[in-house]
Amino acid sequence: MFFVIVAIGLSGFVGSAHVCDNGWRAYKNHCYWFSDDKAVFSNAVTNCFKFGSTLVEFCGKKEERWAMLQNRIKGYDLVWIGYTDSLEEGKYVYASSGETPSYFNWLKGQPHKGKTENCAAVEMTEMKWHDYPCSHPMFYICKKPAKHYA
Template sequence: MKLVFCFFGLATVASTERACDNGWLPYRNHCYWFSSNPATFHYAVDTCSERGSNLIEIRDAAEDKWVLLQSLIRGFSQVWIGLTDIVDEGIYVYPSDGAKSVYLNWNIGQPSGGAGENCAAIRTPFQKWHDFPCSNNVSYICKKPAKHFV
């Protein structure tokens, strides 16, 4: 009988811990923070970094669909994602580490902006990615690993 009580007690204590900080939404072992004000791509990257996170780097179709749903719920028409070809035209990489994305969801004919459009965003009405000028003010999402408790 004591074993059951101890287990119940530990489960209760563990459940009071938060995997994500206040204001962050959990999904698949990560925490997401949604901007309340649109910003330029570089401001979004800097803000996410200041929050101990990265501008969202979408890794697979499931995450892409979840981000799209969350963006639609919030009324975002466009959302910056962490992909840019500012260093090497036509080669989109994550700003956090310079790696190429394995998962891509570009709309037909995208990216198309050449040297004038170097930053990627989801266009929620199309449910696909587009390239835009980095100076555009667009909503954004920061992402960081969830806290794990032993």
């Protein structure tokens, strides 16, 4: 069982030297960077932008599961993802573009209504999305196209 989990978790490294920058992990046609330090939401967005990437925006469940496995291996508890309703309460959009996502994975009862929790994170114990105050420091994931797709 352990071997299977490790093999799946490490599968992101296959070929990453050719398609991703050093320290990034490959999955499908994208590269992912998992922070070693916590940051508030706005700093996480800015840090990803400096890398030529965005705070991770999931295309679907398979991608999210792969990323969450990487988070579990690193021992993260909370992870920022690239969704916010800071512009319009109750309407979560991509932090990078303001577009409405087609995929969500909110825990039942989430997101909360109100102006104090406007940024989305994955709570690793439940593997579901929660809204949190954007000022709460937590780990984050950056995402960008693999070099041969950029």
